[in-house]
Amino acid sequence: MERQMAARRQQWLDGAAMGASLLCLAHCLLLPVLIVAVPMLAAFLTLPESFHALAFAFAVPTSAVALGLGFRRHRHPLPLVIAALGLPLLGAGAFLPTGPVVETALSVAGALLLALGHGWNWHASTRPPAVVG
Numbered sequence: 001m002e003r004q005m006a007a008r009r010q011q012w013l014d015g016a017a018m019g020a021s022l023l024c025l026a027h028c029l030l031l032p033v034l035i036v037a038v039p040m041l042a043a044f045l046t047l048p049e050s051f052h053a054l055a056f057a058f059a060v061p062t063s064a065v066a067l068g069l070g071f072r073r074h075r076h077p078l079p080l081v082i083a084a085l086g087l088p089l090l091g092a093g094a095f096l097p098t099g100p101v102v103e104t105a106l107s108v109a110g111a112l113l114l115a116l117g118h119g120w121n122w123h124a125s126t127r128p129p130a131v132v133g
Contacts, residue, residue: 006069007125013066014122020059021115024090025108052094052107059090063114070121079121086113 067080089110093103 010069014118017062017118021111024111056094070125074124076124079117083117086110
C-alpha cells in the first residue's frame with residue numbers, strides 16, 4: 001500500500017513538472033506571438049522578470065523529488081540524464097544576461113528536455129519492475 005502511495009505521489013509530481021514545462025513552452029513561444037499580433041495585449045500579458053526565477057525555483061525541487069522517487073522505483077538513469085540536461089538550460093535562460101532570442105532558445109530547449117525526462121520517468125514508473133533472476 002505504501003509503495004502505491006509513493007508511486008502515485010511521484011506520478012503526480014511528474015505530471016506537475018510536465019505541466020509546468022508545457023506552460024513554460026507556451027510562455028516562451030506563444031506569448032511573444034500574441035503580443036506582436038495584438039499590441040494592446042502587451043500591457044496585460046507581460047510578466048515581471050522575477051517570474052522566470054520563480055518558475056525555475058519551482059522546477060528544481062519538483063523535478064528533483066519526482067525524478068528521485070521515480071529512480072528509486074524503476075532504476076533507469078535515462079530520465080535523470082535527460083532532465084539533468086534540461087534544468088541547466090532552463091536556468092541559463094532564466095538567469096544569464098542574453099538577448100530575447102537566446103533566452104527563448106535556452107528556455108525552450110530546457111523545458112522540452114525537462115518535460116521529456118519527466119515523461120520517461122512517468123512511463124518507467126508505471127511499468128512493473130523487471131524480474132531479476
